[in-house]
Amino acid sequence: MLQNDTFLRALRREPTEHTPVWLMRQAGRYLPEYQKTRARAGSFMGLATNPDLATEVTLQPLARFPLDAAILFSDILTIPDAMGLGLTFAEGEGPRFATTVRDEAAVRSLRVPDMAKLGYVFAAVAQIKRELHGRVPLIGFSGSPFTLASYMIEGGGSPDFARVRTMASMRPDLLDTMVAVNALAVTAYLNEQIAAGADAVMIFDTWGGLLSAAAYRRFSLGPMRDILAALKPAPDGSAVPTIVFTKGGGVWLDEIASCGASGVGLDWTIDIAQARAAVGHRVALQGNLDPLVLLTDPATVAREASAIVRAAGTAPGHIFNLGHGIVPGTPPENVAALVEAVHATSRETRAAA
Amino acid sequence: MLQNDTFLRALRREPTEHTPVWLMRQAGRYLPEYQKTRARAGSFMGLATNPDLATEVTLQPLARFPLDAAILFSDILTIPDAMGLGLTFAEGEGPRFATTVRDEAAVRSLRVPDMAKLGYVFAAVAQIKRELHGRVPLIGFSGSPFTLASYMIEGGGSPDFARVRTMASMRPDLLDTMVAVNALAVTAYLNEQIAAGADAVMIFDTWGGLLSAAAYRRFSLGPMRDILAALKPAPDGSAVPTIVFTKGGGVWLDEIASCGASGVGLDWTIDIAQARAAVGHRVALQGNLDPLVLLTDPATVAREASAIVRAAGTAPGHIFNLGHGIVPGTPPENVAALVEAVHATSRETRAAA
Numbered sequence: 001m002l003q004n005d006t007f008l009r010a011l012r013r014e015p016t017e018h019t020p021v022w023l024m025r026q027a028g029r030y031l032p033e034y035q036k037t038r039a040r041a042g043s044f045m046g047l048a049t050n051p052d053l054a055t056e057v058t059l060q061p062l063a064r065f066p067l068d069a070a071i072l073f074s075d076i077l078t079i080p081d082a083m084g085l086g087l088t089f090a091e092g093e094g095p096r097f098a099t100t101v102r103d104e105a106a107v108r109s110l111r112v113p114d115m116a117k118l119g120y121v122f123a124a125v126a127q128i129k130r131e132l133h134g135r136v137p138l139i140g141f142s143g144s145p146f147t148l149a150s151y152m153i154e155g156g157g158s159p160d161f162a163r164v165r166t167m168a169s170m171r172p173d174l175l176d177t178m179v180a181v182n183a184l185a186v187t188a189y190l191n192e193q194i195a196a197g198a199d200a201v202m203i204f205d206t207w208g209g210l211l212s213a214a215a216y217r218r219f220s221l222g223p224m225r226d227i228l229a230a231l232k233p234a235p236d237g238s239a240v241p242t243i244v245f246t247k248g249g250g251v252w253l254d255e256i257a258s259c260g261a262s263g264v265g266l267d268w269t270i271d272i273a274q275a276r277a278a279v280g281h282r283v284a285l286q287g288n289l290d291p292l293v294l295l296t297d298p299a300t301v302a303r304e305a306s307a308i309v310r311a312a313g314t315a316p317g318h319i320f321n322l323g324h325g326i327v328p329g330t331p332p333e334n335v336a337a338l339v340e341a342v343h344a345t346s347r348e349t350r351a352a353a
Numbered sequence: 354m355l356q357n358d359t360f361l362r363a364l365r366r367e368p369t370e371h372t373p374v375w376l377m378r379q380a381g382r383y384l385p386e387y388q389k390t391r392a393r394a395g396s397f398m399g400l401a402t403n404p405d406l407a408t409e410v411t412l413q414p415l416a417r418f419p420l421d422a423a424i425l426f427s428d429i430l431t432i433p434d435a436m437g438l439g440l441t442f443a444e445g446e447g448p449r450f451a452t453t454v455r456d457e458a459a460v461r462s463l464r465v466p467d468m469a470k471l472g473y474v475f476a477a478v479a480q481i482k483r484e485l486h487g488r489v490p491l492i493g494f495s496g497s498p499f500t501l502a503s504y505m506i507e508g509g510g511s512p513d514f515a516r517v518r519t520m521a522s523m524r525p526d527l528l529d530t531m532v533a534v535n536a537l538a539v540t541a542y543l544n545e546q547i548a549a550g551a552d553a554v555m556i557f558d559t560w561g562g563l564l565s566a567a568a569y570r571r572f573s574l575g576p577m578r579d580i581l582a583a584l585k586p587a588p589d590g591s592a593v594p595t596i597v598f599t600k601g602g603g604v605w606l607d608e609i610a611s612c613g614a615s616g617v618g619l620d621w622t623i624d625i626a627q628a629r630a631a632v633g634h635r636v637a638l639q640g641n642l643d644p645l646v647l648l649t650d651p652a653t654v655a656r657e658a659s660a661i662v663r664a665a666g667t668a669p670g671h672i673f674n675l676g677h678g679i680v681p682g683t684p685p686e687n688v689a690a691l692v693e694a695v696h697a698t699s700r701e702t703r704a705a706a
Contacts, residue, residue: 165645213624251603251623270604271566292518
C-alpha cells in the first residue's frame with residue numbers, strides 16, 4: 001500500500017487533496033549529493049548501470065523535497081546501447097553512440113535486444129521500489145521509438161537532426177522499420193519495468209516535435225500507440241497508468257490525447273487551461289512550468305507555479321511538472337519553493353472550489 | 354502595375370491561377386552566385402549595407418526560378434545595430450553584438466534609432482523595386498520586437514535563450530520596456546520600407562516560440578499587434594498586406610490569426626489542412642514544407658510540396674513557403690523542382706475543383 005498515491009490518482013483522474021508534483025530530471029546535476037554519487041561512479045553509464053547507485057540518486061530528491069513520485073534514474077538511450085551501439089557520455093556533453101544506423105544494411109540488422117542486457121535497469125526498479133517503502137509511487141520510463149531512432153541515426157544529439165528528418169521523406173520505409181523494431185523493444189522494456197514494480201510508465205518523445213504533422217503521426221505517435229496497447233498489467237493484475245510526452249507536441253494535442261495514454265505531458269509553450277479545454281476529460285495532463293523559471297528566485301518560482309495550478313483548474317487530472325527537464329544550475333531552494341507552492345496553492349483552490 | 358501579383362492576391366485571399374511561392378532565405382548561401390557576391394562584399398554586413406550588392410543578391414533567385422515574390426536581402430537585426438549595439442557575423446556562425454542589454458540602466462537608455470542610420474535598407478528597397486521592373490512584388494521585413502530583444506539580451510544566438518526567458522518571469526517590467534521600444538522602432542522601420550516601395554511586409558518572430566503562452570502574448574504577440582495597427586498605407590494610398598511568422602507558434606494559431614496580419618506563416622510541424630480549419634478564412638496562410646526536405650532529391654521534393662498544396666485546398670489564401678529558411682547545402686535543382694511542383698499541382702487542383 002502506498003502512503004501517498006496522489007500521483008496515481010491524479011493520473012487516473014480521481015480527486016486528490018492536493019496537486020501531485022514531480023519534476024523531470026528531479027534526480028540530477030543540480031543536486032550536490034548527485035554530483036558526489038556521480039563522481040564515485042566514474043561515468044554516467046557507470047552510475048546508470050549500477051542498481052545501488054541508481055537507487056541512491058533516485059531517492060536523493062525525495063529526501064530533500066516532499067515530491068509525490070519517484071522516477072527511475074536511468075537514461076532514455078539504454079535500449080540502443082543494449083542493441084550494441086555503444087553509448088557513452090562525454091563530460092558536459094550529450095550522449096554519443098560508437099555505431100550509427102544510417103543505411104539499409106544497418107537498419108535490416110537491427111533486432112530487439114535480449115532484455116537480460118537491461119537487467120541492471122529492472123534490478124534498479126526492484127531495489128528502488130523496496131527502498132521507497134511505499135512512500136510514493138515509482139515511475140518507469142523509456143525513450144520513444146522515434147527519439148531512439150533519432151539518436152541511432154545521428155549518433156548523438158544534433159542541432160537539427162537533419163539525417164533523420166531527410167530519411168523521413170526519402171526513405172520512409174527504412175524509418176518505419178527502425179521505429180517498429182524500437183517499439184517492440186520499448187514494449188518489452190516497459191513490461192519488464194512493470195514486472196519489477198514500476199507503478200506507472202512514461203514514454204519520453206524528446207524529438208517527435210521536430211517532425212511534420214504527417215511524419216509525427218507515422219513515425220512517432222503510431223509506434224507509441226502500439227506500445228501502449230501492448231503493455232501488461234502490474235503483478236497484482238491492475239492496469240498500469242501511462243504518460244506520453246512529446247516536447248513541442250502541443251500543436252497535435254488532440255491526437256496525442258487519443259493515443260491510449262492515461263496522461264499527456266505538456267511542454268511550457270501551451271496554455272494549460274486551453275489544453276484542458278481542448279482535450280476535455282479524456283486524459284490527465286502533466287506540466288507545464290518553463291524549467292528556466294527555476295533559475296530565478298523562490299518568490300518568482302512560487303508565483304509562476306501557482307499560476308499554473310490555478311490555470312489547470314480543480315477538476316481531477318492535473319500532475320504538476322516542468323515543461324522539460326530541470327536544468328543544471330537550478331538552485332535546490334527554488335525546487336523547494338516550487339513543491340511548496342504547488343501543494344499550498346492546490347489545497348487553497350480545492351478549499352475555495 | 355505588377356506583371357505577377359499572385360502573391361499579393363493570395364495574401365488578400367483573392368483567387369489566383371496558381372499557388373504563389375517564395376522561400377524564406379531564397380537569396381542565400383545555397384546559391385553559388387550569392388557566395389560570389391558575398392565574397393566581393395567582404396563581410397555579411399558589408400553585403401547587407403551596400404544597396405547595389407543587396408539588390409544583386411535579392412534578384413539572383415528570381416533569375417533562376419519563377420518565384421512569385423522577391424524579399425529584400427537584409428538581416429533581422431539591423432535595428433539593434435542601428436541602436437549602436439555593434440552587429441557582426443563571424444564566418445560560419447550566427448550574429449554577435451558587441452554590446453548587450455541586460456540590466457536596468459541598459460534597458461532605460463534604449464531609444465528608437467534615427468531611421469537615417471537604416472537608410473541603406475530603404476535605398477536597397479527602392480533600388481530592388483526599380484530593378485524588378487514590376488515582375489513580382491517585393492516583400493519588406495523586420496525581426497519581431499521579442500526576437501530583437503532576445504538577441505539584444507543574449508548578445509547573439511543561444512541554445513536556450515536562458516537570459517531572456519528568466520527576464521520574462523523575474524523582470525517582466527524590463528522586458529516590457531525593451532519590446533515597447535523595439536515595437537516603435539520596427540513600426541518606423543517598416544513604414545520607411547513601405548514608403549520606399551515594399552509591396553508587403555513580414556515580421557519574423559524567430560524566438561517567440563520559446564515562451565510560455567502567457568509570456569508569448571505579453572512580450573511577442575502584443576507588440577506585433579501594436580506594430581500592425583500602426584503601419585501606414587502605400588504611397589498610392591492602398592493598404593499594405595502583412596505577414597506574421599512565429600516559429601513554433603502553431604500552438605497559438607488561433608490568437609495569432611486575430612492579431613491583424615493579412616497572413617500567418619506556419620512552420621512545418623502543423624498540418625496545414627487543420628490550420629485552415631482552425632482559422633477559417635480570417636487570414637491567408639503561408640507555408641509550410643520542412644526546409645530539410647530540400648536536402649533530398651527532386652522527386653521527393655516534388656511529392657512533399659504537392660502534398661502540402663493539396664492539403665491547403667483550393668480556397669483562396671495559400672502562399673507556399675518553407676516552414677523555416679532554406680538551409681545551406683540545399684541543391685538549387687531541388688528548389689527548381691519545388692517551384693515547378695507548386696505551380697503545376699496548384700493549377701491541376703484548381704482545374705479539378
